[in-house]
Amino acid sequence: MTTTKNYEMEIRTVSPQQMEQRVARFKSLKYPPDRYPDSLLPGHERRNYLVVGQGLIVDGGKDPMSAIPIEEGFQMSYVEAKPGNGPKLHNHDTNETFVALKGRWRVIWGLNQEHSVDLDPLDVCAMPPFVPRRFINLEPGAGSEFGLLLAVQPGNVAKCEFM
Template sequence: MGTRTRAGVRSQGENVMQPKIPTIRVTREEMRKRVAFFSEIQGHDGGLPDSRHPTALRKLYNIIGFQPPARNEGGLPIVSPVGDEAAEHAHIKISEGFNLGFCETSPGKGPMMHNHDTNETFMPMTGKWRCSWEVDGTVEAFDLGPFDVISFPPGVQRRFENITFDEPGKTHWLLFVIGGDAPQAEFSPQAHSLLVEEGFMTPDGKY
């Protein structure tokens, strides 16, 4: 029986919500491509200008997104936040506006100061991490523990470092989420100069 209103009797169909977001159907096999079991993930320790620098040794795990970067007009690769190696092996290959991965490294290690053209958000999973950024010629930082979160806007020179020095023989994990379908990474002028001086990259960006 319909619902009576002041305007008269309304049919039951008029009570059903009309979705504004298109609905799709995904099979179990299709959804399996969007599942990354922790036991299956593979880390990569190369593919970035600072990958071999003693202070920056780390493994990066490309879980969601981070497709292989394009090349610029000069033929040089655009640097992916996870590097060339990990960008080739996304566990969930999608381009839906964000990317997600893990960093695993030892105390005292972390990427050199760098920048992204999109948001980058960090959340330590284990251990203690120092998340730093440059401002007005100085370096500011917050020390974060498991499940703390810091979110850097585009354009801020930033880095992170495992500071769990009371566990020197143990690696720890940090989760990072980076916005956009194809985020770009660029090292700070000081980090770039150091990498060039120490032979880890050429002045024009080859590594």
């Protein structure tokens, strides 16, 4: 990668080989079944694919499950789940933005899970920091047994507390 300063902002040149390291192919994504402590519990089973960012740092290196293990101020994940499944109630120190990609999803918030909003494909919900939240798949995507949700969080590593 080379850098020039002919403009007000820095301009970088990236080779196709360098850019290929920053491309994630959905069919090649991996997920550890036990990435989160609740992901194997009935009603909470899901596949969490860390696409961009650092989730778990192993031995001081990069997250082995991250498709694009960069530290550029955000994390992006896909979550696949069958209807009725999603994480337990949890809290983050950051915003968490959800985009329903396939199927219908319910985003639930509040200590008593007293509020919710349903998302159809391409609907977006931006949950503020420090608001207990969870989400569940309501209906799978067409022709699939899973729904697909995109989750984006600012920061290189968000703190999470399960309740």
